[in-house]
Amino acid sequence: MEDEIQILRAAFPSRRIELSLVEPGEAMVDASRLREAVANLVSNAAQHGSGETVDVAVRGAEGQLVVEVSNDGHLSEHELSNLFEPFKATRRDFHGQQANLGLGLFICRQIVDAHGGKISIASNSGRVRVSMQFPNQ
Numbered sequence: 001m002e003d004e005i006q007i008l009r010a011a012f013p014s015r016r017i018e019l020s021l022v023e024p025g026e027a028m029v030d031a032s033r034l035r036e037a038v039a040n041l042v043s044n045a046a047q048h049g050s051g052e053t054v055d056v057a058v059r060g061a062e063g064q065l066v067v068e069v070s071n072d073g074h075l076s077e078h079e080l081s082n083l084f085e086p087f088k089a090t091r092r093d094f095h096g097q098q099a100n101l102g103l104g105l106f107i108c109r110q111i112v113d114a115h116g117g118k119i120s121i122a123s124n125s126g127r128v129r130v131s132m133q134f135p136n137q
Helices: 002-011 031-048 077-082 102-114
Strands: 016-023 053-061 064-072 090-092 098-100 118-124 127-135
Touching (some): 002 031, 031 053, 031 064, 031 127, 077 118, 102 118, 102 127
Antiparallel strands (some): 064 127
16 A cells, blocks of 8 residues: 555645555455556546545454545535445546546445445545445455
C-alpha cells in the first residue's frame, strides 16, 4: 500500500496524500485490484477535492479490512446517487471544469463486489469519504 501511495504522491505533487495504518487488518484480497481501487479513489479525491490533503486510512475492524479515502469537498444527494454508475456521474471539479467521476468509482465497486465486500460514500461537514470494506474470509 505504501508503494502505491508514493506513486500517487508523485502523480499529484500539489496534493498532500497522507497514509494512516491504524490497526492491522487482514482480508483475502487480490493485492493488485486493491491497489487499483485505492489509486482510483485517491485520484478522484486529488482531482476533484477542494482541499490540499487526501487522507487514506487502512484499518482492521470487526473481522474485515477497511480502507477509507477522504478529502475536503461536498457532493449533493443527486451526485451521490449516481457516483457508482459508469459515465453518468459528472460534476464540476475544484477548477470549475466539467469532470466525469463515474468510471473510476464504478471500477472500485466492481472490485469490492468481487471480493464480497461493501463500498459506501458519504458527504458531510465539508468532507467526502469513500469507505471500502473487505471481509476476512
